[in-house]
Amino acid sequence: MEQMNLNVQKERLKGTKKIMVFSGKGGVGKSTIAVNLAYALAIEKDKDVGVMDVDIHGPNVPKLLGVENERMISMGGKIQPVKVLDNLKVVSIGFLLENQDTAVIWRGPLKIKIIRQFADEIEWGKPDYMIIDLPPGTGDEPLSIAQELQPVDGAIVVTTPQDLSLLDSRKAVDFARKLEVPVLGIVENMSGLRCPHCGKMIEIFKVGGGERAAKELGV
Secondary structure (H helix, E strand, O other): OHHHHHHHHHHHOOOOEEEEEEOOOOOOOHHHHHHHHHHHHHHHOOOOEEEEEOOOOOOOHHHHHOOOOOOOEEEOOEEEOEEEEOOEEEEEHHHHOOOOOOOOOOOHHHHHHHHHHHHHOEOOOOOOEEEEEOOOOOOHHHHHHHHHOOOOOEEEEEEOOOHHHHHHHHHHHHHHHHOOOOEEEEEEOOOOEEOOOOOOEEOOOOOOHHHHHHHHHOO
């Protein structure tokens, strides 16, 4: 039965480029990167894009997309994703919660089940790209995505300049490679801010760690 479900998922998203956005550490802005990437593909490249929010315990994508008050509905036996634009649709556990303060207290099997439902029971159509926003770390959710939606076409690892974040980002790269997911790049987020008065870039933290890690890891 599991093999049959896997074959159905592969066929349903056949031809869709699947890109997972994740990090080794939380709070680095991976959801923001995922949403901006989806918008860029939909608006600037005029592609049909789906966003799968798989951060089960911290579903922030609906808020970032401005659709946090929407709900997914069922039509013809299939669940409809929430439409952000005509060519940008999203699914998230956040649409299924009673309110934004509701905690999701699930163990691995339930999380794997909802990921399978997101892949198999959502009426995605035929998107050009599927951007998958994952929780931090290398646990159940990224492992399930890499295995259930294989082949995943690429991974973007998000980090910040701090040493601990960079250390964990290297683990994320190692995870992707062990699951045979190509690493498309390492994004160093929060590397500075632009002064609103003079326009000068201010480096709050040290910079260049993400670029250095990418070179050392051959990304």
